[in-house]
Amino acid sequence: MFIELCSLLVAILLPILTKVPLAIAMIKEKGYDNRYPRQQQQRLMGFGARAKASHENAFEALILYAPIIVLTMALNSTSTLSQYGALGWILSRLVYHTAYLLNWPLLRSVVWLVSYSCTMIILLSLLFKWNSP
Numbered sequence: 001m002f003i004e005l006c007s008l009l010v011a012i013l014l015p016i017l018t019k020v021p022l023a024i025a026m027i028k029e030k031g032y033d034n035r036y037p038r039q040q041q042q043r044l045m046g047f048g049a050r051a052k053a054s055h056e057n058a059f060e061a062l063i064l065y066a067p068i069i070v071l072t073m074a075l076n077s078t079s080t081l082s083q084y085g086a087l088g089w090i091l092s093r094l095v096y097h098t099a100y101l102l103n104w105p106l107l108r109s110v111v112w113l114v115s116y117s118c119t120m121i122i123l124l125s126l127l128f129k130w131n132s133p
Contacts (some may be wrong), residue, residue, distance in 0.1 A: 006019075006086075010093070012062065012091060013038070018057075018097055026044070047103075058093075072125075077126055088115070093111075
């Protein structure tokens with residue numbers, strides 16, 4: 001259960017961590033506009049636009065991943081499969097955000113699919129009770 005809990009912590013922190021490159025891009029573009037940050041973010045191009053998209057995707061991934069991990073822990077149904085799924089999710093999400101910032105679209109798409117698959121593996125391990133001791 002420790003690995004799943006740590007992966008949930010990472011999932012919760014990712015939207016904050018991915019805000020850092022976005023904030024840097026905003027600062028470089030005429031300074032950070034704290035009054036109208038969303039309007040400023042809409043004007044970003046290149047790295048800044050990718051940082052914004054990466055940041056938003058961190059929230060989108062959290063919405064899907066967190067309930068499945070919480071359910072896994074609530075049902076006390078952690079397994080080797082859910083642990084590998086959680087580790088795979090963490091790793092793939094970190095690579096995903098890096099690939100997004102570096103403008104590597106093919107890698108980004110592949111690791112997005114990997115992270116989504118890891119989430120589904122955890123869910124399927126619950127549904128079909130593929131639990132190991």
